[in-house]
Amino acid sequence: MYKLLTRPVLALVLSIVIVFMGVLAMRSRPVSQFPEISPPRVMVSLAFPGASADVLVQSSIITLERAINGVQDMSYIISDSTSAGEATIQVVFELGADPTQAIVNVKNRVDQVMNKLPELVQLEGVVLNPVQPSMLMYINLYSSEETADQKFLYNFASANLLPELSRIPGIAQTRILGSRQYAMRVWLNPDRMRAYSVSTDDVMKAISEQSVIGRPGRLGQATGKQAQALEYVLSYAGRYNKPEQYENIVIRANNDGELLHLKDIATVELGSEFFDIYSNLDGHPSAAIMLKQTYGSNASEVIDEVKAKLNELKKDSFPAGMDYQISYDVSGFLDASIEKVVHTLGEAFVLVALVVFLFLGDWRSTLIPTLAVPVSLVGSFMFMQLFGITINLITLFALVLAIGVVVDDAIVVVEAVHAKMAEAHCSPYAAVRLVLGEITGAVVAITLLMTAVFVPVAFMSGPVGIFYRQFAITMAS
Secondary structure: OHHHHHOHHHHHHHHHHHHHHHHHHHHHOOEOOOOOOOOOEEEEEEEOOOOOHHHHHHHHHHHHHHHHOOOOOEEEEEEEEOOOOEEEEEEEEOOOOOHHHHHHHHHHHHHHOHHHOOHHHHHHOEEEEEOOOOOOEEEEEEEOOOOOOHHHHHHHHHHHHHHHHHOOOOEEEEEEOOOOOEEEEEEEOHHHHHHOOOOHHHHHHHHHHHOOOOOOOEEOOOOOOOOOOOOEEOOOOOOOOOHHHHHOOEEEEOOOOOEEEHHHOEEEEEEEOOOOOOOEEOOEEEEEEEEEEOOOOOHHHHHHHHHHHHHHHHHHOOOOOEEEEEEEEOHHHHHHHHHHHHHHHHHHHHHHHHHHHHHHOOHHHHHHHHHHHHHHHHHHHHHHHHOOOOEOHHHHHHHHHHHHHHHHHHHHHHHHHHHHHHHHOOOHHHHHHHHHHHHHHHHHHHHHHHHHHHHHHHHOOHHHHHHHHHHHHHHHO
């Protein structure tokens, strides 16, 4: 400490380094409204088109639940299935579990039983995502053109918006509420089916056999022993994509040579896969897009990147009349809350400077504790980075309270130096050396005592402990 008196440049450099490191840590810290107290979750999503909720439970969910149950650090499982053929399994883990390791462990369990799931579920795929339970943004895509119905908006968003938004760092899940994906709808006529003695299994078999992605191979391919003059690569029309093609599917050939086509017993049209959810915005059909963020991501930065990407897509790829509206995002309340606390922090800083000047009556003496406040507060962000603490209302409130603790020590030292100069009639340098020898132990003891009061709070457990832990560590640092 005495070395800093004789080397003021060293003290200045140390202060600059502390501020510089604190600013770097502050820029890299995620910003949130409150500390993250919700346990890590891994969402397992699957689809079984055409299946009821009970069929989904019996054929897939029970199998997956048994495989996932008991995974490391797991707390409990929540399952949900709908009559639209969709199901989700939320695996909730203990507080403090690593979300990345959690999704790896769940994926390993799911892979072990994939061959036990129905073939259609395997084809559709089982998707795993580590997501936060709260919603980040809610976007409505709409169009003023009458020809743009909800089906068109859904498929446009699915093909053009979702892939772009999913690539934004910090986005864990992008989902359009309600499945309006293009699908070939086959409306069977029970009376005609009864008249022709045709069952739904016959129809399914005919469609699966004739509307397929084929691989016929080649003709005249060389054997390796003898060259071939001609070689033909066979091509196949592939899966049908027009209603007329499905209408001409042959169900069976009768004994008299007559062919029974699908159009004889059903009506085929290009429609939507499901009609379970409808979304409208100001009288216009819309596609409702929901976004969720990953753990540890900066909500404000993610929302800004999403808005920038939407503006870019609107300029480059939106057709005439199409627009979007952000119906909800957490940044509005988050920014207002953070701004209010930062404003309070500035007010506290100014009031402390005025009070110190009022009692010391010397602007140079006031400058010392005034400069100590920003150095100490900005330096606290280094410890927040070290302990993985986010910038939120709790930690900012701790910084507001810490102003008083920081200023106390500076005021005690400055006042003691003034008193020593008046009593001993010595220079400021000599007075500082004398004061440091007298009150250094007391100042250090007071600081350690204030720190010791908050340190035990950092060892509290549970959701409440997370709140107090971040407050205590920020206050102590």
